[in-house]
Amino acid sequence: MDTQTSGTAPVLRTADSDLEIRKLRRHFGHFDILFFLLCTLVGLDTIGTVAARGPQAFTWMIVLAIIFFVPSALLCAELGSAFPQEGGPYLWVRLAFGHLVGAVNTFMYWVTNPVWFGGTLTVSAVTAFTTFFRDGRPFGTLGFYLFTLGFVWFGILTAVVSFRIGKWIPVLGGWTRLALLILFTGTVLIYAARHGVHGFGLADFTPGWSGFVALVPVLIFNYVGFELPNSAGDEMVDPRRDVPAAIFRSGVLAVLLYALPVLGVLLVLPTKAVTGLSGFLDAMRQVFSVYGGSTGPDGTVTLTGAGLVLGGICAVLFILTLLSSGVAWLMGTDRALAVSGYDGAAPRAFGVISERLGTPVRVNLLSGLVSTGVLVLAHQLTGGEAAKLFGAVLSLALSTTLLSYLGIFPALHILRRKYPDVPRPYRVRYPRTIGWLLTALIAFATVQLLLPGIGAHWFGPGYAPSGWAPSERWTYLATEAIPLVVFVLIGVAFWFAGAPTRRRS
Template sequence: MTATIEPGSAPAAEESAKLQRHFGRFDILFFLICTIVGVDTIASVAGAGGEAFTWMVVLAVVFFVPQALLFAELGSAFPQEGGPYLWTRMAFGHLAGAINNFLYWVTNPVWLGGTLAISAVVALQTFFNDGADFGTPAVLAISVVFIWVAVLAAVLSFRIGKWITTVGAFARFVLLGLFTVCVVVYASQHGVHGLGASSFLPTMGGFVALVGVLLFNYVGFELPSAAGEEMRDPKRDVPFAIARSAVASFLLYAIPILGILLVIPADNVTNFGGLVDAMKSVFTVFGGSVGADGTVTLTGLGQVVGDLGAILFVLCVLTSGVTWIMGSDRALAVSGYDGAAPRFLGVLHSTLGTPVRVNVFSGIISTLVLVLAQVITQGSAAKFFGAVLGVTISTTLVSYLLIYPALWKLRRTRPDVPRPFRMPYHRVLTVVLMALLAFTVVQLIAPGAPFAWFGDDYRPDGWKAGEAGLYLATELVPVLVFIGVGVLFWWLGAPTRRANAAAERAAHEALPVE
């Protein structure tokens, strides 16, 4: 392979030579399904009741689809390794690329060691421990194994690693398909809760509460492009995979959310165990019962199906983490050899072609997040979930504030680059995406602003009216710290930028004079 970052870039040429093209059309499709469909947040949406479904449909039209079109163009026009980092850097420079890429990357080890690991623990204790909480040592042991299995999967060459994400996609098909069938059977036996039409009416309070998690669920189309030089034919395959994964992902979200709303009253759906609780309830159609107090007991075949469902759930959350670590770690490694991060991180394994150093770095951060959160929350899984999910959503969505407008900028600065797919109405749709994103970031940091900041209809659960400043600091300070680390990474990348610039000058001077 030849370098595709910049002509004459010695580090890019050295690292790109280690890459192998193992990423085909359907590999990208299944990778995207694992990326976008996160079963850990399904209950967060369902807990808001019928209007959650309404807002999910609305945002699918005005956000999900335009975003798919945007990344179909960027991913097919600029199929270099490092995708989202490289697009931002080409459009806005190394400093913007460094800051944005750190925000994009740091989300994932925090998410892996936080919500994903604990979601897996909850599923296991619900089905294998009769719903009783594991002790803190057991939670830590299970979560550490979960984290490092994900890291090991990310370390593997795409020749092997792509099969892990394929298995993860099919685990979603089986789990959510089985759940949907059981919901229908359960409803025929026990009736439904009968959501009235009024419950689907959208409200501003509901929108503010839901927009963050819905947008978080809907992002990720760009992630396979972080491995752009490992794709067999990105110009053809990226638009194909994005179109099909968009349809599949929407259905995989919509159907189980409606199922939860039919099976469990919205007031009883928790962020943490809603989908798992609903699974346990509907699996009683195979054997078991639901007591008058809501206690679910599985017996016989019901217990077997429940155990299988728990394993599939763990596999789903594990592969969510694996795909995001695979993609974001590659983007960080590319920034390392492109001069927007320490050169030490910008090294690919000579035979695997994977960023092993960044993978291990991610695993260490995930483990630290896990241990610190368990200590800080004294083992409270629900508090742990809420705190980590808030930071995760904030940093993820902030990073897209520069990724989206990169398309508009590159249309102007690099108009001669062939574009196998062109986003229609790119100006209007990009403005819509940016407006929704900016509004969401404001709501995550200051709920209800500017019309009713921290008012009763907008204040997050567990917070009091006089704690607006504390909440603002809780959300804003980590983002500012991450931005500061991004600036530090840019500064540490200066020697690499100087070396790359010198190599480019030498290459141009060596060209024959006509």
């Protein structure tokens, strides 16, 4: 493998890479990157999970925005503008640590998204549809699979088509986020003026250790993704100029678009009534009753008239928002895995770009198959219990995502040392400190996902992870740890499978 600096960034020059890169087209401009990042960073499926921890969740959201979100934006701005080739996060890890670490890290980075798309996002979408269009009545088995498989494969086909066309789904998703959250926030103000809100004092915002332990994994999961557009680096018009600018603008918008709906949920619903799966949806139903609807003695909300219409519109916006999140992540991570295929860190068969479409169609279809498998398996194992399915798949997606950043974040300092002469349009001060701060937070969050509450509650009598019985906590650990071990082994197998490509290069 010939790695040259050429006075700019290291260029991976092989016959395989030349064959595939020439099929790419530059369609990815500043406007596209900005909205792509909004879809990457602002995922509404976890708002209920965050709000369920009460007012201190808002405090921890702001704290982690300062100590994690901002440093990660600075780090990705440097890496993305200095090393802008296709495959972004794979390239950075591979250049810093070699093919083996690059193979394992990229497989973990990729597999998160079909798992998340087929599990958490799809379950959230079907819950939104049944909540607003079926009065909360769940689908039967056939209806469930028709809806969910349609959702999954529409997203996959969007990732398959030319990036010139497919990029409009993330652009649409950016606008749906803005429309939905502006409408929701404005309606909360109207609701508060008419009915009042659930009161809490400043003391309720005081951050506590138990809240930090519970919230740090999901908040960090919400706050990662600045690196994703660089997976399409050779499809960007001007990455050295556009990446830093888009990162900083999307970062400010992302914090606002998370903070406002979480605060709105806390104002409208009592904390004990907020659930991870439907917390945001329940708050939407509650506030839209101001336009038409009523609340029964048991707290059940029935929408009528304009409330029913606006609620339905917002449900559609919510589903489109979920779809665009999944599509944006699939577009990015599928490209990273494809680059690892033609660079010798995965089977060469995966590293093929379609001549006609300019997309990694084989990896796209593999993502669709994995998403479908996760959807069917999780639905069967949980007996169709949506809340349990949501929680189990979300935890697995969180852990695989966070583990992949254990390779990405330390790469900044390593690449500074290995390639000191590479021009850096944007440079971070204190790269080693930032890299290790982010890595330490990621490591802590990963441990808390595997053993939630360790250091406080895990070994206590009667303790159980959220949504699980005390007798099931070791089962929970198995559902998290065993897939992670399997994924690492698959990553190693991919590295072995890439040996012929490395030798040929």
